[in-house]
Amino acid sequence: MRTAFYVSDGTAITAEVFGHALLTLFPAQFEHITIPFVETADMAQQVKQRINDRYKTTGVKPLIFQTFVDDNLRHIINSSNGICYDFLNTFVEPIQRELGIAPVPKTHRTHSMHEKTYDFRIDAVNYALANDDGANMKNFDQADIILVGVSRSGKTPTSLYLALQYGIKAANYPFVEEDMDALRLPAELMRNKDKLFGLSITAERLSQIRQQRRPDSRYASIRQCAVELNEVEALYRQEQIPFLNSTHLSIEEISAKIIAKTGLKRHKY
Amino acid sequence: MRTAFYVSDGTAITAEVFGHALLTLFPAQFEHITIPFVETADMAQQVKQRINDRYKTTGVKPLIFQTFVDDNLRHIINSSNGICYDFLNTFVEPIQRELGIAPVPKTHRTHSMHEKTYDFRIDAVNYALANDDGANMKNFDQADIILVGVSRSGKTPTSLYLALQYGIKAANYPFVEEDMDALRLPAELMRNKDKLFGLSITAERLSQIRQQRRPDSRYASIRQCAVELNEVEALYRQEQIPFLNSTHLSIEEISAKIIAKTGLKRHKY
Structure with a gap:
């Protein structure tokens, strides 16, 4: 080799x-x-x-x-x-x-510390951690973006990637049964509707991921996954929330697509 | 421009x-x-x-x-x-x-989804989140690495970066007053001593970071920061824990140095 x-x-x-x-x-x-x-x-x-x-x-x-x-x-x-x-x-x-200018060759600056960008990124990581999984919905007003979707559709890793790589403050919210029963967004999301971005996934892949977490549960069954995904996509359409299907996408691809679609401002280039 | x-x-x-x-x-x-x-x-x-x-x-x-x-x-x-x-x-x-072989030009594969690597990374992110800040010390046996240090020395962002970029399972543990009083490692750390890696930082920078969190507190005072850092570095030396000073380093640099010093196996290239 x-x-x-x-x-x-x-x-x-x-x-x-x-x-x-x-x-x-x-x-x-x-x-x-x-x-x-x-x-x-x-x-x-x-x-x-x-x-x-x-x-x-x-x-x-x-x-x-x-x-x-x-x-x-x-x-x-x-x-x-x-x-x-x-x-x-x-x-x-x-x-x-x-x-028409000469380079100033210093040791690498590409991945070294730029204090301003750095603080943005650390702040964004702390924000993502504090606002993971629907915690502290009152902080949603400070978010740059709020990722929504069913449990295990990729919201948390994507939030952390957006924070670490680009200093973007990403909260995330997993829809719960009450939201789905009413087919309605909670008030904190309604108020920040322009920041919402939905993730979806195929029922097969979602079931596979959930199996690892709770094997042979109703939560992990394909039938349950399909029901939840149908409802959530109906809600995206009803509320005109942009969304993408993450099934065959890496965290990098999901993040790049979200930034391209929303025009989010990045704090690092 | x-x-x-x-x-x-x-x-x-x-x-x-x-x-x-x-x-x-x-x-x-x-x-x-x-x-x-x-x-x-x-x-x-x-x-x-x-x-x-x-x-x-x-x-x-x-x-x-x-x-x-x-x-x-x-x-x-x-x-x-x-x-x-x-x-x-x-x-x-x-x-x-x-x-002596021809390229097979497909659409980019560098940052797209490789299922095996992908699962490693998602597992590692979930592990880092579940074992942040000394939570669940019983899980430390499953860690690839355990970052230790005083509060706000960069452990959490580094753990997440190692997980997201390289699929490395990084737990982290902030030393508490009892550890310092006894100048002794807790049993869960002793048992996993070969996985420990310490972070340090200058008292000035630590104080600056802590000020943002709790302005004008004892916790953020330069004096308190200096005391904690002195103690923690003494503990590193006493227990022969490798460590580095993160003051002027980006998350990327800290992570690259940790991998280079420990020879940690990465799940993504």
């Missing part, structure tokens, strides 16, 4: 995103090794040794996805027996030409 | 990471516009129009960071008045040559 190294003087998150986006295009298996915070020439020499050892033991050259800002460190890795792909270096020069 | 577009037939997360890593190297301000899920020729034409309009109104060509897998869609964007940077296309060919 071919080895892919992700190496950087920062978190190596960018190197990973860059490498994975490329490697997922190929029908092959890779062993992945991430080495972040390679900040000195000594450390870079050790990484080079590790790459060379891997070449020796496997007989194939490892692929190296690296995002060093420091030239000296980059050159050390480039002198290894790996095949090095360096997207920063490839694109910096054309962008510099277009902008 | 120059406009940067991030455009993709997927979430555009890769396009954003790619573009930001480059643009943060330049001392300039940009207006950022993300357009995900551009899945048809019609939609791509609309994006092209938007790029051209932006050029017309601002007089400078927008920078376009795009990660289309579909050739036809890519060509439409490339024919706009923006300056297009396309890292997938740039690197696919050399990687193909090295691997």
Whole structure:
């Protein structure tokens, strides 16, 4: 199996995103090794040794996805027996030409701390935790968005992702039987109707997820799931609440679609 | 101000990471516009129009960071008045040559749903929520890692990030006064000592954070913060618990450092 190294003087998150986006295009298996915070020439020499050892033991050259800002460190890795792909270096020069200004190469800033954004994100995480699962509905007025849906349709992980990644304050509310009996939104939701976004899911998938939580319960039965989902989608339509079906979507895709559909303001780019 | 577009037939997360890593190297301000899920020729034409309009109104060509897998869609964007940077296309060919296999260009898989990984992540998020802030210490045996530290030192956001990004089950435990008085770990932590990882922070920063929560309290005073941090670092040393100071680190950096130091197994690459 071919080895892919992700190496950087920062978190190596960018190197990973860059490498994975490329490697997922190929029908092959890779062993992945991430080495972040390679900040000195000594450390870079050790990484080079590790790459060379891997070449020796496997007989194939490892692929190296690296995002060093420091030239000296980059050159050390480039002198290894790996095949090095360096997207920063490839694109910096054309962008510099277009902008007409020189880059200021500091250690990575992409995934490091920006105090203002950081506070937004921590506040948003605290908000999501305090307003998970319909807790504290009086705080809904402070929400940027309120995710609604039946139990286990993906509201909580999506709320946390929106908070952590984008500093968006997302509350979430699971519809309860009284809401469904009346086919009516509670007052706190009515008041914030423009912030509502619905999640739906297929009955089969919902049942599967609920089975893990309460095996062989009425709650997890396909019949019960189908009834709840039918009702909730009727409510979305009646109240003109935008919604999406999360069955085949990752948390990242659900979040990106919600932001695209609502035009929510993000606190991090 | 120059406009940067991030455009993709997927979430555009890769396009954003790619573009930001480059643009943060330049001392300039940009207006950022993300357009995900551009899945048809019609939609791509609309994006092209938007790029051209932006050029017309601002007089400078927008920078376009795009990660289309579909050739036809890519060509439409490339024919706009923006300056297009396309890292997938740039690197696919050399990687193909090295691997000796052809890419299988499907719509993006980087940030889409991989069922096995997905379940890991959702389980880990549920675990982190159920075991936040020292709740359910009996579940600590199931943890991959247990973050410890004083109140407000960054344990909760880090636990959630480890869960959401990597499917790592992270519990967290805030030391309480009895632990400190005895300078001793509770039994549930002793039993899982190899999973402990400590967070520390400067007294100034901790006080600042606590001020937001309880202004002008003893809890938020620099003196109280300093006492707690001294004690907790003494405990880390006494019990040989690895720890790091989170003061100037983002959640991403804390998480990457913890994974690098502990060798924790990630369920997502």
